[in-house]
Amino acid sequence: MNDRYSRQLLFSPIGEKGQSLIGRKHVLMIGAGALGSGNAEVLVRSGVGKLTIIDRDYVEASNLQRQQLYTEEDVKEKLPKAIAAKKRLMAINSEVEVVAMVADAVPSLLEDLVSEVDLILDATDNFETRMLLNDISQKHHIPWIYGACVGSFGMSLTIIPGVTPCLHCLLKKIPIQGMTCDTGGIIAPAVQMVIAHQTAEALKILVGDLDAIRTTFTSFDMWRNQYSNIKVAKIKDTGCLSCGEAPTYPFLQQENLTKTTVLCGRDTVQVRPSTVQQLDLQRLSQQMKVSGYDTKGNPYLLSIDLKPERVVIFQDGRALIHGTKDLAQARSIYQKLLG
Amino acid sequence: MNDRYSRQLLFSPIGEKGQSLIGRKHVLMIGAGALGSGNAEVLVRSGVGKLTIIDRDYVEASNLQRQQLYTEEDVKEKLPKAIAAKKRLMAINSEVEVVAMVADAVPSLLEDLVSEVDLILDATDNFETRMLLNDISQKHHIPWIYGACVGSFGMSLTIIPGVTPCLHCLLKKIPIQGMTCDTGGIIAPAVQMVIAHQTAEALKILVGDLDAIRTTFTSFDMWRNQYSNIKVAKIKDTGCLSCGEAPTYPFLQQENLTKTTVLCGRDTVQVRPSTVQQLDLQRLSQQMKVSGYDTKGNPYLLSIDLKPERVVIFQDGRALIHGTKDLAQARSIYQKLLG
């Protein structure tokens, strides 16, 4: 596949030198939903050296409307997104090293990973994880690119430690949200637009063209034909606990991270045990069947239909409780099943 | 796949009613390169009723850097893009009717097709075909959406017959180009950006939300962080031969269309016979091998290595002459082989 990158080499801000840099870089992608799958496809086609994808979810029918990389077959097999993404990405470009992790992006996991990471791409669906990425970015001096969308609306911001303000400067605290995928839906053009911005910034960072990096917060509404760039320099806060003069990285501290989370866009609670488990899913499945539960599974997860709730348990002990938004109820269901 | 469109139904400008409209519409996509494959993926995931894809090309290694839908396997098999696209699109959404046509978008073919088409999406790589689409659009009162990109730059314009100016009003004549994919290259974020604009406009047209349609010519540069909207209303020309008071649709007239074309981004000439052929490729392959030529083929095409030129012949008599930009030389090579 000698000719593979020829059109990218012709683009002078990349060229032979830039392509060679891209091919030596390691990008960490947090999330493999709409933004994650689209960003991953662009980076892998563009020839990034290594891509690590962390995602805690599996492919569902409602993903197919906007999440590149996934097919009806992936839904039928209930494949974890990271696994399904890797499968497709390898067919697209076998020269790229793709590492798929079916896991939640908790501080300890990220701290272990980031020593050899050049760029973090945000494709999560919640602000808690973004604040965590932001602290990891500052602590380890790794740039990251915020991206998010809902309805026909989206936004992106490039954060370079030591240069730009950080997400904590901008948001002060984890925002209470008035709008989620659950209430406003999402259309694919908004997703594509965020991907265009995140991947352009990613390529600039990977080739080291720092002068070209966007210094504004970009937001847009594709249905209402609006596009806005807002300068961020002024909000850089020397007292910021994430990027200021005396950082404490508050979102890396376990006590600041919840164990149960309502997932964006779904009537679902995630429950995460305080320590990572190594469950024997096959044995667990047998037990559940004996107890009269309707279960299905694959090597990566076990699905238990409680009617109306449905519980999906992963090997690390994490569970998704579908059919509820009540954190306490979710925790209760989890504990009834797993003790 | 009951839940498939749930996030799109939640987006109020679409909703149940809009989704039902989308599902009854027929979109004609001209081209299945970077813009074509990306636009097709969004439309099929969004649940368009029927998508007809016309493309004259086959998948090459240099496409993989930015052209969604295609894999290394498609390159090895030298699959025509329309065929490879359909294969992937069916795996993504088997509920959509996808029609793949390995053909050149000539006036007679388009005139036959468009009677039942609701929207034309431009994903071609040349202005001659765009001027043709523009005349077809005006003659048959079908909206179309112009999109194009080179380097990190791109542009889009929505054209609604009877409402907006047309491409002929804007360009006056087929422009002499200073920049092609061949000289400036192309990066994937610019492609994604055009797709975001084209698909947003497509969804608005398909659900009939005409008030939401973009009334400006949008252009952007993703590397230089520029974005611009230019009003077009003033250039509507009552004397325009495509959309004015006495239209002649000049680009539907065969004498205005060339038979040999240098392809964008490649050292390649396409030669198109004045009448469509029905070649027996298997017999032709035998003949060529007997004559000492190095040939390879599949049911859709025959590749003949002339060193340094390489000729790829399609069943309809069309040929791609790789390794030259000289129209006369290309015509000569073609005639030496096919008489």
Next chain:
Amino acid sequence: MNNVLFFAHLKDEVGVESLQIEAKGKSVLALKQEVHETYGLSSIDSVMTAINEEFAEDDDVIQEGDTIAFIPPVSGG
């Protein structure tokens, strides 16, 4: 007078894309509270504010002719 813009779903909450409001001399926080009380803008705690295409803090003071934009952070991905 000041032009006040509402981005994304804030438009739906307020019912219009923009309002003309006399906000000269007011702080960003005071304007947020006014818009919350008078026009039903929710979640003023987390909404981001820009003055003339530059992010502003709650204690920044609005000048005659400034354009103010309210932008809700979104989390979907």
Next chain:
Amino acid sequence: MNNVLFFAHLKDEVGVESLQIEAKGKSVLALKQEVHETYGLSSIDSVMTAINEEFAEDDDVIQEGDTIAFIPPVSGG
């Protein structure tokens, strides 16, 4: 004075993103020719021109303070 902007690869041809030119009273065509001769802008035949974010014709006349943008149509897809 007039601010003249160059989009996409026209920037590379001219060497800058924008120029200050005194163009008041000139037609678009005359300005194109001037920019072609003085700054090396090629393909003035096919370049599109906008005045104050609105497309203009070759015979439109430029006013004091107008911002003019030259945009090359591109064909890649």
